[in-house]
Amino acid sequence: MDFNPKIVAFCCYYCAYSAADLAGSLRLQYPPTVRMIEQPCSGKVDIRLLLEAFEDGADGVYVAGCLEGDCHFLKGNIRAKKRVNAAKKILDKIGIGGERLEMFNLSGSMGPRFAEIATEMTNRILELGPSPLRQARQAEGENREEEASK
Amino acid sequence: MIVAEAKPLEEILDSLKGMSKVLVAGCGGCVAVCLAGGEKEVGIMASALRMKRELAGEPLVTVEETLTRQCDPEYVKELGKKLDGVDCILSMACGVGVQFLAEHYPDMWVVPALNTKFAGATIEHGLWEERCGLCGECVLAQTGGVCPVIRCAKSLLNGPCGGSQNGKCEVKPNACAWQLIYDRMKSLGRLEQLVEVAEAKDWSKSRDGGPRQVVREDVKIDG
Ligand code: SF4
Ligand code: SF4
Numbered sequence: 001m002d003f004n005p006k007i008v009a010f011c012c013y014y015c016a017y018s019a020a021d022l023a024g025s026l027r028l029q030y031p032p033t034v035r036m037i038e039q040p041c042s043g044k045v046d047i048r049l050l051l052e053a054f055e056d057g058a059d060g061v062y063v064a065g066c067l068e069g070d071c072h073f074l075k076g077n078i079r080a081k082k083r084v085n086a087a088k089k090i091l092d093k094i095g096i097g098g099e100r101l102e103m104f105n106l107s108g109s110m111g112p113r114f115a116e117i118a119t120e121m122t123n124r125i126l127e128l129g130p131s132p133l134r135q136a137r138q139a140e141g142e143n144r145e146e147e148a149s150k
Numbered sequence: 151m152i153v154a155e156a157k158p159l160e161e162i163l164d165s166l167k168g169m170s171k172v173l174v175a176g177c178g179g180c181v182a183v184c185l186a187g188g189e190k191e192v193g194i195m196a197s198a199l200r201m202k203r204e205l206a207g208e209p210l211v212t213v214e215e216t217l218t219r220q221c222d223p224e225y226v227k228e229l230g231k232k233l234d235g236v237d238c239i240l241s242m243a244c245g246v247g248v249q250f251l252a253e254h255y256p257d258m259w260v261v262p263a264l265n266t267k268f269a270g271a272t273i274e275h276g277l278w279e280e281r282c283g284l285c286g287e288c289v290l291a292q293t294g295g296v297c298p299v300i301r302c303a304k305s306l307l308n309g310p311c312g313g314s315q316n317g318k319c320e321v322k323p324n325a326c327a328w329q330l331i332y333d334r335m336k337s338l339g340r341l342e343q344l345v346e347v348a349e350a351k352d353w354s355k356s357r358d359g360g361p362r363q364v365v366r367e368d369v370k371i372d373g
Contacts, residue, residue, distance in 0.1 A: 048190060051197040090194070093159050094202045136205050 005033045005125040007060040008053045012042040014072045015108045016064030022111030030115035031122040043076025050087040054096055057134060060125035062102045064117065070107065077105060096132055100125065151180035152244040153278045154187060154264040162240065163202060165261040169237040175229060175251065176216030177243035184278055186264050187242030189216040195242065195263060220247025226254045233258065286355035286362065292348060294334040301327035307348040
């Protein structure tokens with residue numbers, strides 16, 4: 001099966017978002033699998049947002065915040081990390097798998113690292129395959145088609 | 151506030167077996183403050199349940215509604231508008247809210263999403279501790295504002311017991327309540343108050359003989 005992963009990246013405006021900009025200016029290549037959502041701080045991300053990204057069809061999700069100790073709001077990235085860890089546990093219990101969610105830290109000047117993270121996460125998701133939810137939905141759709149053609 | 155925490159997801163899923171449309175009802179009171187059953191937690195719970203059920207091939211439809219409080223009839227009434235086609239209400243309030251919903255909606259199956267733990271306070275963000283055992287006749291004036299009923303592992307009214315060691319309780323690793331009482335009375339110059347022996351407490355005013363009531367004729371509206 002042709003698998004084109006859908007990955008959602010919640011990016012802090014002060015670091016990852018600027019790093020993405022820089023990666024662009026540097027003309028660095030990174031996979032087009034990543035859909036970025038700008039956040040005022042990685043600490044804006046809460047568990048509900050992370051779960052709903054998966055529910056809406058993401059195969060992988062990551063949060064990218066400033067380097068630890070460098071958050072513009074002091075502890076937003078530390079809090080984001082805690083929430084990511086809590087959401088991972090929920091994803092494990094549900095059967096989606098916590099390894100589909102990750103927290104990354106980088107600074108606004110780390111354009112190459114931004115591209116590297118996008119590649120790293122894409123490779124991880126390619127290895128894991130489509131989200132179980134996406135698979136279930138596909139199977140359900142095929143079943144329905146079969147029923148209709150009967 | 152009443153402090154509660156989420157039940158394990160498996161237990162909640164089990165209580166929702168066979169249900170296809172569930173109203174996840176949050177409460178904006180105590181359980182919102184202790185981050186167990188407010189609007190945000192309702193969203194997380196509903197999303198988790200939907201995904202888990204979809205993966206199991208038994209999709210679940212959820213309706214999310216967070217009431218100002220689940221322990222007041224005027225707010226509970228509002229839920230009536232949301233019950234179209236709903237098989238079950240999953241209440242994310244404390245045990246009071248769950249029961250109040252069940253009482254007001256006699257035809258509806260109502261199940262709890264939380265375990266109600268205690269009457270307590272926020273020690274720090276993410277840490278809550280019990281402070282009151284709701285005994286019905288408060289003795290805090292005799293004990294310097296430290297509750298012996300709930301904070302002493304043996305609920306001693308004339309403590310400490312012989313097991314108080316270096317300020318720690320012999321039963322649990324927390325501070326000995328009677329050490330706290332002694333220290334506070336001492337610093338306030340009220341040690342002599344502790345010489346008085348507390349008489350046996352009237353436990354009939356506590357959890358005994360069915361639900362207790364508070365009646366206030368002066369604030370009643372009807373009758
Ligand atoms: S003495 Fe009774 S009412 Fe007072 S704090 Fe302790 S348990 Fe609560
Ligand atoms: S050590 Fe203190 S708190 Fe513990 S049971 Fe004895 S008197 Fe109560």
